Amino acid sequence: GQNIDQPTEMTATEGAIVQINCTYQTSGFNGLFWYQQHAGEAPTFLSYNVLDGLEEKGRFSSFLSRSKGYSYLLLKELQMKDSASYLCAVTYAGNNRKLIWGLGTSLAVNP
Amino acid sequence: DGGITQSPKYLFRKEGQNVTLSCEQNLNHDAMYWYRQDPGQGLRLIYYSQIVNDFQKGDIAEGYSVSREKKESFPLTVTSAQKNPTAFYLCASSMRSNEQFFGPGTRLTVL
Numbered sequence: 001g002q003n004i005d006q007p008t009e010m011t012a013t014e015g016a017i018v019q020i021n022c023t024y025q026t027s028g029f030n031g032l033f034w035y036q037q038h039a040g041e042a043p044t045f046l047s048y049n050v051l052d053g054l055e056e057k058g059r060f061s062s063f064l065s066r067s068k069g070y071s072y073l074l075l076k077e078l079q080m081k082d083s084a085s086y087l088c089a090v091t092y093a094g095n096n097r098k099l100i101w102g103l104g105t106s107l108a109v110n111p
Numbered sequence: 112d113g114g115i116t117q118s119p120k121y122l123f124r125k126e127g128q129n130v131t132l133s134c135e136q137n138l139n140h141d142a143m144y145w146y147r148q149d150p151g152q153g154l155r156l157i158y159y160s161q162i163v164n165d166f167q168k169g170d171i172a173e174g175y176s177v178s179r180e181k182k183e184s185f186p187l188t189v190t191s192a193q194k195n196p197t198a199f200y201l202c203a204s205s206m207r208s209n210e211q212f213f214g215p216g217t218r219l220t221v222l
Contacts, residue, residue, distance in 0.1 A: 031209065042201055042213035043154075087153065091209055097142050097161055098169075099211060103153040 004102035006088050011108045012078055019072050020105045022088035026069040030091040033099065034062050034073045037085045046073070046086075075107075083109045113138045115214035117202050122219045124196075132187045132217050134202035143185035144203040144211065147171060154201065160185055189219065196221045 005023045012018040024032070031050045035043035047055060049064035049071060061074040075082055085106045089099040115136040124130045134143065145157040156169030160179040174193025179185055185204075189196045199218050203211040 033210065040199075042216050045210050045212070048210060097205065097209060098156065098159065099209070101154045 004088055004090055004100055006086075006102045006105045008103070009106045009108070011110060012075075014078055014080060014109055014111050016078050017074065017076050018078060018107065019074050020086050020088075020107065022071045022073070022102060024069050024071075024088075024090045024100075026066065028092040028094065029066060029069070030093050032062075032064055032071050033089040033091075034071075035087040035089065037087060037104065039084070043087055078109050080109050080111065083107060115202060115204055115212055117200075117214035117217050120215065120217060122217055124219070124221050126221055127191045129191060130189050130196075130219065132189065132200055132202075132219070134185045134187065134214055135183055136185075136204045136212075136214075137183060138204055138206075138212065139182070140204035140206050140212070141182070142205045143179065144205075145169075145175070145177065145185070145187045146201040146203065148199045148201060157187065 033048050034046040036046050037043040047062035049062050052066055054061055054063045059076045064071045085104040087104045088102040117134050142161045144159040146154040147157055148154050155171050157175050158166055158169050158177040160166035163179055163182050166177050166179050174190055176188045197220050199216050201216045202214040205211045
């Protein structure tokens with residue numbers, strides 16, 4: 001199978017840093033996406049990692065280790081508006097137009 | 112402005128009726144997708160299309176049908192054969208980068 005695993009729920013405090021992990025099966029791996037989804041809304045693109053390493057984009061950073069089948073999304077200086085579900089999705093060789101989605105991590109940011 | 116539109120935002124139908132959800136994009140994207148999302152669950156792929164006049168079944172195609180007669184349009188029909196059609200339906204499109212752009216979604220309730 002091509003299971004994508006991420007924690008179901010996380011809680012953090014406003015102003016803090018939180019790391020959301022995602023693991024996946026490495027065989028045939030092509031690339032990994034992170035999306036943000038607020039309740040009742042559509043997912044919006046955050047990042048795309050193909051190569052090992054950390055990519056920073058403002059308060060959000062995404063890390064990938066291809067050999068370990070591991071990625072994380074790092075959110076700094078948390079704001080209340082960051083309360084949302086964070087979805088990890090992977091493409092595999094052979095059909096890189098199809099994303100395999102994790103179930104999402106619901107993040108609650110408390111004051 | 113370029114984007115993906117889905118209409119209506121909320122849709123109510125009686126059990127046993129077929130219903131068609133619209134999805135239009137003016138991003139000139141080749142590929143289009145339909146997902147279903149249930150409360151507390153991830154995105155599940157219903158159908159996707161990589162080019163005009165061609166489409167493939169996703170993971171949960173039973174009880175659904177699609178057409179792709181134009182590049183801009185990818186309507187989804189929820190038939191009476193779908194056992195549990197009440198859900199949030201999301202349409203997406205992508206170009207070669209594989210980043211998927213989502214429409215605002217249609218929340219279908221079957222009474």
